[in-house]
Amino acid sequence: MTDLADGRAPGGARRTLAYWNHEFQRLQAPILRYGFAVVSVAIGLGLALVLQYYGFRDVALPVLTVAIAFTTWYAGAGPSAMAVLLSAACFDYLFTEPLYSFAISARDLPYFFIFLAWAAIVASFSAVRRRIEQGLRETRDHLQVEVEQRRHREEEIRKLNRELAVRAAELESTNKELESFAYSVSHDLRAPLRHVAGFSELLQKQAGASLDDRSQRYVRTILEAAKKMGNLIDDLLAFSRIGRAETNKTAVDLNQLVKEVVAEIGQETKGREIAWKIAALPVCYGDRAMLRLVVVNLVANAVKFTRMRRPAEIEIGCMDGREKDVEVFVKDNGAGFDMQYVNKLFGVFQRLHLPEQFEGTGIGLATVQRIIHRHGGTVRAEGAVDRGATFSFSLAKAQGAAERTGKTP
Amino acid sequence: MSTIGRILIVEDDPNDVELTLTALADYNLANEVVVTRDGQQALDYLYCRGEFHGRSNENPAVLLLDLKLPKIGGLEVLQQIKADERLKMIPVVVLTSSHEEKDMMRSYSLGVNAYVVKPVDFHEFVNAVKELGVFWAVINQPPPGSVKK
Numbered sequence: 001m002t003d004l005a006d007g008r009a010p011g012g013a014r015r016t017l018a019y020w021n022h023e024f025q026r027l028q029a030p031i032l033r034y035g036f037a038v039v040s041v042a043i044g045l046g047l048a049l050v051l052q053y054y055g056f057r058d059v060a061l062p063v064l065t066v067a068i069a070f071t072t073w074y075a076g077a078g079p080s081a082m083a084v085l086l087s088a089a090c091f092d093y094l095f096t097e098p099l100y101s102f103a104i105s106a107r108d109l110p111y112f113f114i115f116l117a118w119a120a121i122v123a124s125f126s127a128v129r130r131r132i133e134q135g136l137r138e139t140r141d142h143l144q145v146e147v148e149q150r151r152h153r154e155e156e157i158r159k160l161n162r163e164l165a166v167r168a169a170e171l172e173s174t175n176k177e178l179e180s181f182a183y184s185v186s187h188d189l190r191a192p193l194r195h196v197a198g199f200s201e202l203l204q205k206q207a208g209a210s211l212d213d214r215s216q217r218y219v220r221t222i223l224e225a226a227k228k229m230g231n232l233i234d235d236l237l238a239f240s241r242i243g244r245a246e247t248n249k250t251a252v253d254l255n256q257l258v259k260e261v262v263a264e265i266g267q268e269t270k271g272r273e274i275a276w277k278i279a280a281l282p283v284c285y286g287d288r289a290m291l292r293l294v295v296v297n298l299v300a301n302a303v304k305f306t307r308m309r310r311p312a313e314i315e316i317g318c319m320d321g322r323e324k325d326v327e328v329f330v331k332d333n334g335a336g337f338d339m340q341y342v343n344k345l346f347g348v349f350q351r352l353h354l355p356e357q358f359e360g361t362g363i364g365l366a367t368v369q370r371i372i373h374r375h376g377g378t379v380r381a382e383g384a385v386d387r388g389a390t391f392s393f394s395l396a397k398a399q400g401a402a403e404r405t406g407k408t409p
Numbered sequence: 410m411s412t413i414g415r416i417l418i419v420e421d422d423p424n425d426v427e428l429t430l431t432a433l434a435d436y437n438l439a440n441e442v443v444v445t446r447d448g449q450q451a452l453d454y455l456y457c458r459g460e461f462h463g464r465s466n467e468n469p470a471v472l473l474l475d476l477k478l479p480k481i482g483g484l485e486v487l488q489q490i491k492a493d494e495r496l497k498m499i500p501v502v503v504l505t506s507s508h509e510e511k512d513m514m515r516s517y518s519l520g521v522n523a524y525v526v527k528p529v530d531f532h533e534f535v536n537a538v539k540e541l542g543v544f545w546a547v548i549n550q551p552p553p554g555s556v557k558k
């Protein structure tokens with residue numbers, strides 16, 4: 001204990017104390033711990049003898065108690081019990097009458113009991129303190145491990161994030177390249193096409209009278225093919241433009257939009273028997289021009305594929321069960337499709353019907369999907385051959401605009 | 410149709426040149442047409458230099474300008490014309506395949522007088538060329554100093 005308080009400055013003393021505390025905590029081997037008990041008791045005994053020699057009386061008991069306390073503090077329960085036994089024996093042998101004998105007179109018995117009780121209390125306090133400290137140390141180690149693991153995980157997340165950013169940048173540039181490729185392909189294809197069509201037309205005009213029927217048909221076929229290719233290129237251009245155009249999002253009243261589209265398409269379907277069934281639709285959030293294109297494509301498809309029905313039934317409605325978005329559907333009783341080809345429906349230039357059956361370039365649904373994906377929604381198709389089809393898309397509702405407007409006729 | 414203004418066409422594609430000339434010929438507008446095949450030649454014509462050294466120093470009534478041209482591009486030609494005091498009054502019509510919004514924006518900000526996208530359909534193309542020819546070479550009153558027949 002002289003080591004522990006060497007009279008330095010308080011800060012320095014505290015540091016030294018902490019150092020020795022730490023050093024003694026490391027006493028793990030039993031020999032060292034029991035040795036510590038013996039040494040403590042021996043030092044205590046020596047000190048008591050010295051003090052007694054200089055005339056101090058009854059100091060042996062407190063000094064030995066302090067030695068026991070130290071032992072318990074630094075070496076644990078077993079060594080502490082040994083220190084108690086050792087000091088009791090030494091105390092009996094050296095400090096109680098008769099001296100230099102282990103015999104105890106009845107007069108000294110209470111004295112012994114007090115000593116033992118005192119030693120037991122100090123030892124138990126020390127043991128409790130030691131247990132708490134042990135627990136704290138374990139918790140600290142545990143925390144350290146956890147902190148380390150967390151740091152490791154964070155580092156991993158950061159690494160993944162960096163990789164993700166790189167991927168996103170790569171993807172963006174690839175996308176841009178693809179868009180510009182699609183654009184220049186469509187763009188540069190237009191000029192030769194104009195020439196094919198133009199010069200065929202000139203040929204027809206110039207030599208029409210002298211051509212036989214078969215040659216006339218050839219020229220007509222060239223012109224039709226050129227026209228079709230023109231439509232394909234225009235569609236491809238429009239499709240590529242959707243990918244590049246900035247979306248200009250506002251609140252869009254789907255009722256109004258559907259009414260417009262149905263009126264417009266209704267102009268082209270005069271003479272056909274179509275039973276329209278249009279439910280109330282919510283106000284959504286999106287780019288009006290793009291959403292219009294979605295509705296136009298779906299409604300035009302429904303009209304096209306119900307051509308042979310008398311009457312054709314087309315239903316436009318929505319399933320409004322969710323809080324943030326709404327699913328709008330267009331349902332018809334037309335030609336339908338086989339569900340095993342459902343994944344092909346939304347592909348570019350994918351068609352499920354022969355051109356003689358239903359005309360079209362096969363880009364309408366790809367456009368629909370692209371627009372809806374750009375709005376963060378999803379598209380879905382359901383159908384059966386000759387039993388109609390249902391196309392639906394989900395879209396975010398306009399905030400605070402969820403209330404329905406009146407029913408459209 | 411008392412007078413016909415001179416039309417300067419800047420077009421690199423020979424087929425487009427032929428179709429344009431055919432369309433103009435159908436409406437008797439083809440006799441006052443000058444064809445240049447790239448931006449360099451067009452500027453040579455306008456500045457009366459190089460192969461056009463000896464021509465009379467008058468401006469065309471209208472310039473039909475393609476954007477995708479060899480050597481000097483259409484937008485650059487447009488920029489030079491609109492930056493030149495003597496040439497900037499010439500009406501310039503961009504006649505291109507490009508639907509690109511940025512081409513259109515750039516052309517208008519440089520001061521183009523009209524922007525026409527070449528229709529793919531032959532009839533529409535002929536119609537567009539005819540109407541451009543009639544409007545700019547016959548109906549429109551060109552700025553002073555233009556060639557008239």
